[in-house]
Amino acid sequence: MAMDEFALIGRYFRTAQLERAADASAVVLGIGDDAALLQMAADQQLVISTDSLLAGIHFPERYPPAELGYRALAVAVSDLAAMAATPLAFTLALSLPAVDEPWLQAFSRGLATAAHDFAINLIGGDTTRGPLNIGVTVLGQVPNGQALARAGARVGDLLCIGGPLGDGAAGLAVVQGKNVPTGLPMAKQDYLQQRFWRPQPQLALGLQLRGVASAGLDVSDGLLADAEHIASASGVALHIDAVRLPGSEALAAWPELQQLDWMLRGGDDYVLLFTLPALAKPRIAHWRAAGHAISVIGSVHAGSGVLLDVGKGYAPLTGARGYQHFRSLDD
């Protein structure tokens, strides 16, 4: 192996200008030293999240590297949106089976596109030979006390969702060419593929929710599994009305039961699920007017767990509630 890890990072990720994708005024020292150095604003708290992406677990074994680069960062940044934070910087820990130049070029290009889209700079990382493994740690900031946590939902709050559900799972089906309705127009196939490969973290919505929403997260494991996280952290029961779940036009090409299953259990949607005090309900109309596709899908009650009404009244759930990463693509 002629090229060492330093050269790898230097060549591809610097050429892609990943360290200058956004305003870099917070970065005191970036790539190339033992560690990076950031200057935080005085009234902000630091938000940190780490995600690993592995082939066959988080994305199909066959994939376009540029899409993968985009997705790796988008998925991690979604955790910042889920905390109502603004992106600051990220590090990349990349294990690669070999130094494949076209792969690295495409991957870093996709990563750079995402970095520009989400206004976040690469500040460091590590590249090693090994089975493909993409580790992204994102750093963000949020004004003191305004982060959106999973705990905090209160009885009487509304349960809201920031966008359509089920597109991530339908997008994966299209990407894999499995279970796709015959005659699904190319435009809808493209839309769904984009939803899978290029999820759009709801950063702008997160900012709106600061100091207003009582609890929230991003839907990555599936609505039911993620609703359970809020219910459990907040010590409440969440009621979800299946008929109110928002699905895209493209999703409507599948049979109704498949749509519902993906909206409830499909992962990878990366829309925000949050609870809103009833008094804040008038804000929803304003947010919608500003382009946020928010739906009220249920409400918060005393008790525990998630109860779903599919037309026969609210009933607790049994069985698998979401995709688990250990088997998401093996099913």
Next chain:
Amino acid sequence: MAMDEFALIGRYFRTAQLERAADASAVVLGIGDDAALLQMAADQQLVISTDSLLAGIHFPERYPPAELGYRALAVAVSDLAAMAATPLAFTLALSLPAVDEPWLQAFSRGLATAAHDFAINLIGGDTTRGPLNIGVTVLGQVPNGQALARAGARVGDLLCIGGPLGDGAAGLAVVQGKNVPTGLPMAKQDYLQQRFWRPQPQLALGLQLRGVASAGLDVSDGLLADAEHIASASGVALHIDAVRLPGSEALAAWPELQQLDWMLRGGDDYVLLFTLPALAKPRIAHWRAAGHAISVIGSVHAGSGVLLDVGKGYAPLTGARGYQHFRSLDD
């Protein structure tokens, strides 16, 4: 697979009390939400570093998991020491081929011991099925403007090292049972194995260097390779006097040429290499009196690169200068 990633993290890493290994007052929100939340002090800058450890690259294919847990964190924390920072928190991105409970118990125990030793709390992470890959991101803090970077060495400065060189490579030889002198006493074998598995980041020395040393880093790739990083970032030449390189008593069991090779090119020592303005020379005696085993091994000159004197005058180097991770254990 019955157990999902949340249960894994929850069970082993919480039982090991990794999230309460040290003062947790900076941690506003730890493991279990979309992201962790930290409160920084107003006059501090944030220091971030990411490392990945892979079997066969960074450690032997056969290894004791408790030692591995310790080493994974120690190696990452060493980058904080290299910046003169104090540890704040870390995240863990762990890929495992299977849920092996004894392995997880031992690994988390070793990790917890390191977390206590270095006063750092686990605040989040991610566990996935895949080939063994240990990603650690450490966060630390340093007073504004006092971080120790690689750039900053000036002509006339002294080049110093914070402890013995070559023990990491000799320790690996003992761990692998390769190239070990017959009759090497068990106590010295133990010492060297500990030096490999339980490197001690020089955090206390880092604090002493704040505002005093002009440049610095930790020796992880080998003295010559790391000296080259300082020379290149600072735009100077570094002269190293081979006869002044400090080696341990245990290392002295090997032939002299092997000792020298490991001191110059062996990685994994994790001692601090730094440059010191000549005016600060009197501090060295104070630091030594306080228990820091500092040696002056050379000096900073106009020019570029690293020049080594092995008894025939200073000469520039050619050929491989350090271990590269892509082949460190394959040689």
